[in-house]
Amino acid sequence: MRFDHAVDWALEHAMARDRRIVVIGEDIHMIRAPLYTRFGRERVLPTPISESAFVGAAYGAALGGLRPVVELVMVDFVGVAMDALLNHIAKLEGFTGGRWRCPLLLRAPCGGGYGDGGQHEQALWGMIGGIPGLVVAVPSTPADAAGLMTTALAHDGPVVLLEHKLLSDLLRTSLGGGQRPGVRFDVPEAGRDGHVPHRPEPVPFGRAAVRREGRDVTVASLAVGVHRALEAAE
Numbered sequence: 130m131r132f133d134h135a136v137d138w139a140l141e142h143a144m145a146r147d148r149r150i151v152v153i154g155e156d157i158h159m160i161r162a163p164l165y166t167r168f169g170r171e172r173v174l175p176t177p178i179s180e181s182a183f184v185g186a187a188y189g190a191a192l193g194g195l196r197p198v199v200e201l202v203m204v205d206f207v208g209v210a211m212d213a214l215l216n217h218i219a220k221l222e223g224f225t226g227g228r229w230r231c232p233l234l235l236r237a238p239c240g241g242g243y244g245d246g247g248q249h250e251q252a253l254w255g256m257i258g259g260i261p262g263l264v265v266a267v268p269s270t271p272a273d274a275a276g277l278m279t280t281a282l283a284h285d286g287p288v289v290l291l292e293h294k295l296l297s298d299l300l301r302t303s304l305g306g307g308q309r310p311g312v313r314f315d316v317p318e319a320g321r322d323g324h325v326p327h328r329p330e331p332v333p334f335g336r337a338a339v340r341r342e343g344r345d346v347t348v349a350s351l352a353v354g355v356h357r358a359l360e361a362a363e
Contacts, residue, residue, distance in 0.1 A: 130271045130324075132292070132296040132322065133296070133297040135278075136236075139275040139278040141167070143278075143279065144168055150195075150198060151190065152173045152174070152198045152200065153200070154175070154199060154201070158170070181209050181213065184201075187199035188213055191218075196232045197234070198236055198282070200237065204257075205248055214263075214287075219260050223262055230285045230286055232285050234290060235287070238291075239252050239253060239267075240294050242314065243294065252293075253291075262287065264286065264334055265288075266289070267292075268352070270323050274292065275330075276329065276330055278290060280334060296321055315357070341362055343362070
């Protein structure tokens with residue numbers, strides 16, 4: 130299964146099981162057209178182009194008993210919604226002594242390497258990972274992508290799931306495809322597709338996967354970097 134298909138496949142499975150899961154974002158009825166076709170406008174909700182508004186709305190939806198998946202077109206735009214993420218979503222459980230929790234998933238493409246410039250090719254996982262109260266997950270394989278999405282949707286606190294654009298067929302084609310002749314994607318082919326279990330299996334947060342055993346050197350990485358490290362090891 131391709132990387133980006135695996136994420137959406139796990140999300141669709143979870144939405145079929147749990148009616149509390151709703152998807153919110155700009156042009157989401159087109160970007161996630163299969164979900165919109167299956168679940169309708171009540172659960173796949175397009176929004177105005179205002180990240181501060183729809184991330185704040187997702188926070189309210191989580192407090193009201195839903196489990197929102199809120200999508201940014203790119204992680205770079207998290208700055209527009211940082212007040213809701215930093216000062217409200219991340220802090221709710223701590224500020225209420227655990228009495229309130231925020232089961233919200235913020236999903237965004239990240240990273241670059243295709244020529245979109247400094248405001249559209251940032252990773253930001255380090256910055257977001259430094260915010261107490263947030264879980265940040267960055268998959269590197271299709272199985273990771275499906276498994277971390279499954280875990281995130283069952284988690285009772287806020288999660289940020291970042292998907293590297295160079296692992297996504299859709300994003301590589303739309304952002305750096307024929308529009309930019311001569312662009313070369315620096316990602317091994319093995320990073321874009323792989324085996325995924327018949328049913329989505331949760332991948333636990335906070336536990337590293339050993340991709341290759343060795344005796345002399347430890348290389349730790351994530352996203353596209355995992356595949357580049359494996360290629361270098363060969």
